[in-house]
Amino acid sequence: MLFKLAFISVKDRWRDYLVLFSGLIISSAIFYMFEAIATNQAFIKGNISLGLATFVFQFGSVLLGIITLVYIVYANSFLMNMREHDYGLFIMLGGKKSRLGFLIFLETLLIGAISTVLGVVVGVGLTKGLSQSLMHELGVEVAHFTAWNTMALLVTFAFFIVIFFMASLINQHKLLHRPVLKLLHADTVADKPIKLTAWRYAEGGLGLVLIAGGYWAMAAIETLQLLSIPIALVTIVLGTYFLYHALFQILITGLKRSRLAGKGLNSFTLGQLNFRIRDYTRILAVVSILFALALGAITVGMGYHRLIPSMASGSSAYDLVVYKQTAKTKQLIQKLDLIKQVTYKRKIVGTTAYFDQMEFQETPFQVSRVKADAVVFKLATSEQLRSSSRVQEQFLSLQANYTLRQIRVVSHRNFLKIQGKPSQLTLLKTTGLAKNAGVLKQIAENQTNQFPGHMSIQQLGGAYPLYQVANVMFGGLEFVGFFLGLAFLTMLASCLMFKILSGVQPDRQRYYMLNRLGTRQNLIRRSIRRELGALFLLPGILGIIHVLFGLKMFVPLMGDPYVHLQTPFVIFLLLYLGYYLITLFIYEKLVVPSINMQS
Secondary structure, eight states: OHHHHHHHHHHHTHHHHHHHHHHHHHHHHHHHHHHHHHTOHHHHHHHOOOTTHHHHHHHHHHHHHHHHHHHHHHHHHHHHHHHHHHHHHHHHTTOOHHHHHHHHHHHHHHHHHHHHHHHHHHHHHHHHHHHHHHHHHHTOOOSSOOSOOHHHHHHHHHHHHHHHHHHHHHHHHHHHHSOHHHHHTGGGOOOOOOOOOHHHHHHHHHHHHHHHHHHHHHHTHHHHGGGHHHHHHHHHHHHHHHHHHHHHHHHHHHHHHSGGGGSTTHHHHHHHHHHTHHHHHHHHHHHHHHHHHHHHHHHHHHHHHHHHHHHHHTTOSSSEEESSOOHHHHHHHHHSOEEEEEEEEEEEETTEEEEEHHHHHHSOEEEEEEETTEEEEEEEOHHHHHHOHHHHHHHHTTSOOTTOOEEEEEOHHHHHHOOSEEEEEEEEEESOHHHHHHHHHHHHHHHHTTSTTOOOGGGSSSHHHHHHHHHHHHHHHHHHHHHHHHHHHHHHHHHHHHHHHTTHHHHHHHHHHHHHTTOOHHHHHHHHHHHHHHHHHHHHHHHHHHHHHHGGGGHHHHSOTTTTTHHHHHHHHHHHHHHHHHHHHHHHHHHGGGOOOOO
């Protein structure tokens, strides 16, 4: 009978359970996605050129574990708030507390097990789909990466089973030791507002000091080495929590004293936030950390996506050199998105390559140069080819013949008189290395097959061979940046959306009361937008500050990680805005339709 009553109660609140399940599934899916990389030592060693990579991922697992733990604790609290009133009624109807305790224990454990299994399935699917999409779009190849990772599976199951087992025991203990009247009135107890005291200002100051210490540790990574990561992890997480606990209250108190509070429903909105501070502090701290992790990972991924082609293009203005044109090579060249295709004739005598001056006058040779973190291309005259060592060095690197020691540009008449082995160089310049990498690889492989001994692609001239080497060295970091950035962004949206949508039931009653008092719907909608906007804006601002200081850690690896910073920031903020609009749309659908204007 009790199982039947419990099932009917769950059926009546299926929307709330759907929100709970979806949040738990996403959290276990993201945890698995991270562990799929963190536990794959072959992938880390083969694709990430960072000596501290294993150490970084270990602390990353700890941080994600803390974030997930906070999320599950809150989800468990949400589950208990939904069920306490129902179980209080069951006790009033004669149900034994011992049986009800076992029932809540079983229900919590079952919800955790089902959501974890579904989350792992979703995590495997997301890992496979996202990894394949990123490899295709970014043009990178990573070795030893698989969507199915047995170790990640075991770690995920072990972590979530332990957490949910502990949550089941806690829920059972609460039910057995809480008076029946408190169970019956659990959903009517209001949160107490936190008073603004001197301790609150001290807490805010402590938060700022801890965060500043974390920023210093990240900037001093070359000095602190391994210590930098745990120091930053502890200080920034604790500092963020303390800062929100104090800042939120100080900010609300200041706004309530301003003229702005008297306009529209601002006073009501500030009161809503004031009563929810205890509940929001932890989730906003988690969202800020997730925001920083997601934006930071995507920023680093985009930085390497920009850096790899720039690094390669800085060595040569041309992407690839064709030495022997075959029918297949000509077909492949047609598939390239070309900017320029230049052919120079040459004659080799001993260790010297001779070129016709007239050809360079008709089609000047282009040289590249890295200047202020950007690649600049300039045309070189035939005179510069004769006199400039830098121009000669770049042109000599295109010859794909390591026996050559020098190049000479002679007049057309003298070139015809030279008795040497004739050949030609066809220089290809495309619209982008990443965009044309697939076809360039086929052309390069075709060229290496034309030479006795099958020279390697790295011995060919042009930027593409260096691009391929750089992809091997840094492509793993680029891939991991985008992969984890998108994963953390998904969990970020899940956390904030779950927190907001889980409060729909009491919020619906509050807005209904406002409506009965004669408040216009447009004011109610404006209040909702401002309240949700504040919940999205505060972690966004602090998350951006975390990222701006956190990028200091990548100065030794990337040179200047702040170049073109606006691109990932704008893209990420647009995605974040999209999550806000989706959450707002769903929230208004659940709350506003129940408000009917009374005559």
